[in-house]
Amino acid sequence: MWERGLVVSAPGKVIVHGEHAVVHGKVALAVALDLRTFLRLRPGAEGRLRVCLPGVGVQRSWDTSVLRALRGRIAADFEESKSPSLEQLDALREFAGIAAEASGPDSLATLAFLYMCLAISAKYGDVPSVDILVWSELPTGAGLGSSAAYAVCLAAALLMVCGAISCPLQEGDSTARWTEEELTLINSWAFQGERVIHGNPSGVDNAVGTWGGALRYQAGKITPLKRVPTLRILLTNTKVPRSTKVLVAGVKEKILKFPAIMNPVLDSIDAISQECQSVLEEMPTNPSPEYYPVLEEFFDINQHHLNVLGVGHPSLDRLCQVTASHGLHSKLTGAGGGGCAITLLPPDTSPLAVEAAKQDLCACGFECWETKIGAPGVTLHSLSSLNTQVLHMLSQS
């Protein structure tokens, strides 16, 4: 079926509550963001494997026979449960002409592609001659899980063309999803791709990209939430650059300096995550407008807590003020110190208020998307089911 061209998509992610606290053993809630990465899969020239990533300026192709030979040299232990070895990555870098110190998204995306291709084909059989193009609605490097969405799409596509998982799309279907077992396999291979890109990822981003909806993360344990509503939000990127490493270290230092003051703040954030989980799980079975003010209150409280942890920023204060002036509630999401924030749009929000808020946010120099959280996970699409913008972007090679 895929021979006629198919598209795989996976969502980005945002942390709703628990960023930073999660580093100290507390609960975090991550949700799928309906800004998606799309991977177009179509038959390629015989004996060629081609990958085109216009967003990061990558356009490469290789002879499948050459890849097979390379795999033979480095395939000793390709296993989805093992981390990519330094030797394997060095060999792939050398093969692709990527410098040892190169860490740009183009280099990492190429490396992840090659690694996943070889490892998956070593286990499940050759990757046929295909042409892969990836385009994303997600900005890269903004903490929105763009690399995981890429790795999830890649894992699903490669596993499907190798026959390790089915092609669930039936004639006439516009979209389809895989079985739970297949999703587990997609997720574990996407995690390998994330490891190539990030070294030591938590696994949260690829799990959200795979299962969608929302999940709870605590002390290395990932638990998908049973049912979650789809909630409208504004996602705003302040475009203020930040270093997650520096911010995480700053929080740790504050906790060590004033443990009696800071530890209760982590406890309060933990309670917010847990209460928010309950609210999200109740919403689908018992729809009521009364949940929204509660979710908004949690946003406000956690935004104050994150300021206490020292990961706020004047740009985020400004953002919260702007949205508050339109009756909307916001909090930073992810590392903070700039970066992105989410603003809840309850169902009764007037379209005029949303438009005005977006305009004011753009006037601050921020980038703003009206989107949803609780989006579906990795999905297979027929070409005809995609909207024209996505189709246009996927026809650029």
Add this chain to the structure above:
Amino acid sequence: MWERGLVVSAPGKVIVHGEHAVVHGKVALAVALDLRTFLRLRPGAEGRLRVCLPGVGVQRSWDTSVLRALRGRIAADFEESKSPSLEQLDALREFAGIAAEASGPDSLATLAFLYMCLAISAKYGDVPSVDILVWSELPTGAGLGSSAAYAVCLAAALLMVCGAISCPLQEGDSTARWTEEELTLINSWAFQGERVIHGNPSGVDNAVGTWGGALRYQAGKITPLKRVPTLRILLTNTKVPRSTKVLVAGVKEKILKFPAIMNPVLDSIDAISQECQSVLEEMPTNPSPEYYPVLEEFFDINQHHLNVLGVGHPSLDRLCQVTASHGLHSKLTGAGGGGCAITLLPPDTSPLAVEAAKQDLCACGFECWETKIGAPGVTLHSLSSLNTQVLHMLSQS
């Protein structure tokens, strides 16, 4: 000695940390504010007791013999350890021509004056013919302990003229204070005055007015801090009116609604008060500029916590933003929801920054005083030691 005219002064108070949390059994730190209430005492016309409170529009005088007769009728149990009885207060209202429902500062100040006069003279002997004038640098009803400063001045003056405590000012002294034992007596009578005015006061305000410096308050127990530094601050009144009762009820409601989220915030505030106490007690023996950034960090964290408790206000956000733009750190003090805030002025603050901050705060419509905390408690002054503004205000009757 007082026959030639003396002045008693007492400071106002601000809460440095622990407002609202104190209602839930946590520690609060209250400090003496160097905005003072002054009471001028001088011999009056024979057989007349005269009181003049220009700030609240009171100017009354009574025959001492009439007061003695009134005392005889209602004096059954004037005791500093007992609360003023409803019957006594009704009799005083009737005597002074104050309506039962009158609760303006003029009525309450007159009532407190009469109560303290009669109760103190019942216990220690007649109040002689004196002329009392009270003027204050403190705004009334702003949560700055103006009623307590009034009650402390009145207790000290009345106890002194009745001979219950000494007149500690020696010829040539500019100021003098009372012994610890005498201060305890002044404080207990000032507390009675506060009871007349407030019904059920905590006793913190009169304790600060009496002892000055700083004190710790928790679950009804008041403990003066050993040594505290005098710290420069800006005190700013947003002039946004608020109801303490409504704000306290709102906090309670939030705690009941989200105990797991809110109780840790109270714990964190409690820890801030205790850490701040340690810092304040260390500062006089080990002066170092390094304490100031810590005190500023405590201000910032607690301001966020008070916002979480729901007692912030846009005017207070604005105030914090304005002072932050001059590198200064602020927090609300007292009930919040508007009202007053304090801004720390570390010793290295440039006078230009202070001036600029004051101007910007005034431009917001706020009232702003450059003053000190950790001020001395109730003090006796010779007239010649007072500055001209105070002397001028005290010569207006």
